[in-house]
Amino acid sequence: MNLFERAGMVLLRRMDPEAAHGLALQALRAGAAAAPGLVTSARLRTQVAGLNLPNPVGLAAGFDKNATALQGLSRAGFGFVEVGAATPRPQPGNPRPRLFRLTEDAAAINRFGFNNDGMEAIAGRLATRPRDLVLGLNLGANKDSPDRAADFAAVLARCGALVEFATVNVSSPNTEKLRDLQGKAALSALLAGVMAERDGLERPIPVFLKIAPDLDTAALEDVAEVALESGVSGVIATNTTLSRVGLRSRHAGEAGGLSGQPLFERATRVLAQLSTLTEGRLPLIGVGGVGSAEQAYEKIRAGASAVQLYTALVYGGLGLGAEIARGLDELLARDGFANVADAVGTGRTAWT
Numbered sequence: 301m302n303l304f305e306r307a308g309m310v311l312l313r314r315m316d317p318e319a320a321h322g323l324a325l326q327a328l329r330a331g332a333a334a335a336p337g338l339v340t341s342a343r344l345r346t347q348v349a350g351l352n353l354p355n356p357v358g359l360a361a362g363f364d365k366n367a368t369a370l371q372g373l374s375r376a377g378f379g380f381v382e383v384g385a386a387t388p389r390p391q392p393g394n395p396r397p398r399l400f401r402l403t404e405d406a407a408a409i410n411r412f413g414f415n416n417d418g419m420e421a422i423a424g425r426l427a428t429r430p431r432d433l434v435l436g437l438n439l440g441a442n443k444d445s446p447d448r449a450a451d452f453a454a455v456l457a458r459c460g461a462l463v464e465f466a467t468v469n470v471s472s473p474n475t476e477k478l479r480d481l482q483g484k485a486a487l488s489a490l491l492a493g494v495m496a497e498r499d500g501l502e503r504p505i506p507v508f509l510k511i512a513p514d515l516d517t518a519a520l521e522d523v524a525e526v527a528l529e530s531g532v533s534g535v536i537a538t539n540t541t542l543s544r545v546g547l548r549s550r551h552a553g554e555a556g557g558l559s560g561q562p563l564f565e566r567a568t569r570v571l572a573q574l575s576t577l578t579e580g581r582l583p584l585i586g587v588g589g590v591g592s593a594e595q596a597y598e599k600i601r602a603g604a605s606a607v608q609l610y611t612a613l614v615y616g617g618l619g620l621g622a623e624i625a626r627g628l629d630e631l632l633a634r635d636g637f638a639n640v641a642d643a644v645g646t647g648r649t650a651w652t
Contacts, residue, residue, distance in 0.1 A: 317399040328372030334619035335375040343632045346640050348583045348605045349506040349533035351434055355379035355625040356606035356640050360587055361438035363610050366417045367425040374430040377622025384438030385469050388454045390418035402549035407560030408611045414440045414475055419458045426462035436465040443475055449490040453497040460501045468494055471512040471539035473557045484522040491530035506533035513538035513567045524577035534583040537574055538567040560611040564589025568602050572651035575603025593627025601647030
């Protein structure tokens with residue numbers, strides 16, 4: 301991080317968190333943010349669910365909910381980017397304040413509630429997206445929808461031709477009863493509808509399932525079984541947690557999903573358990589607490605074929621994705637791996 305970026309980070313941390321997030325998006329749109337460009341190597345290039353990634357370090361959904369900063373993000377050094385969540389109709393989300401920095405914990409709590417401009421506006425932006433970007437869309441459901449399962453399929457039908465992959469998000473804690481869709485019967489029915497819509501696309505794309513880190517063993521076994529039977533292309537593990545164990549910040553009691561460093565161990569254990577349950581038959585994307593090359597490497601060795609981050613950018617800046625990718629390359633070289641795919645799962649037993 302250079303002096304200009306450090307000064308910018310100091311300014312952003314003095315602002316209201318949601319206002320600071322908006323300013324970061326403006327900087328990306330204006331070309332004033334970190335732009336390290338393509339970060340890749342023979343060790344970092346990999347294929348996940350048919351997606352050819354220049355490196356396995358991605359930006360998680362939630363940072364650019366409305367796909368407004370795609371040009372800047374295409375130059376930020378990420379191997380892939382996920383935007384959204386998008387819902388069929390626009391919705392304002394929950395009342396502010398709804399985003400809280402937990403600086404002492406290198407974490408954040410959000411209760412946004414799928415605030416977004418709706419699939420029509422987002423589709424318009426996706427239509428003019430940079431073509432050199434591996435881009436995915438997080439699918440969501442409207443809070444007041446009478447058929448939330450149908451909402452996921454509707455967003456895929458509208459936007460599926462404009463992205464390289466899509467993610468079914470049934471794991472956000474900020475839409476009432478959304479996580480109930482992770483139950484075996486409900487999840488099977490939901491995914492059947494989404495996959496039928498996917499198969500009808502002119503260019504069928506990979507569909508991932510994003511799960512919560514708060515599932516018990518039985519629920520995780522059900523998720524693994526449904527994922528394997530449904531035909532989804534992979535699982536993203538995990539979303540934010542409702543746990544507040546070990547937090548020190550004065551904002552620890554705020555309602556919403558916790559992300560950042562306190563989530564790393566919980567999310568990585570779920571990832572490793574899921575890797576064991578699926579026996580390598582589905583690629584996994586590891587999310588939750590990734591803030592360094594060492595943590596990205598640990599996720600990969602626990603069973604992830606790729607990783608995503610978001611909250612760490614609050615503390616490390618927009619150039620952190622590229623920094624992690626370069627550091628990961630060095631770690632792979634240190635340990636004698638010719639390619640990142642060779643490292644996947646090699647340390648899983650430490651987490652199970």
